[in-house]
Amino acid sequence: MFEVGRDHIIVDSPGGPAGVSEQVWEVQEMEGTLLKLCNPFAKAPEILNIASSRFVKAVLLDKRQARPA
Structure with missing residues (x-):
């Protein structure tokens, strides 16, 4: 579901x-x-526990949709 990088x-x-x-x-x-x-745009990295009730969903962006490097 998640890909590092x-x-x-x-x-x-x-x-x-x-x-x-x-x-x-x-x-x-x-x-x-x-x-x-x-x-x-964040001041520091954020830690998210995907097992928590705070997490709703994630969508992997296509490489063409990703932010420019």
Whole structure:
């Protein structure tokens, strides 16, 4: 489902009034259900547990849809 080094649209629900978030993230590392995600607009990498209720879905972007290097 996830590929390290590839961009994915990650949909999560951080809770509260913010509702659902949908952003493009690059998966840097995977260990079990934990993903280390990188986004050029984020101040620091984010860790997401895909087994948590916060995680909604992920979509692997086609290489043509990915961010330019």
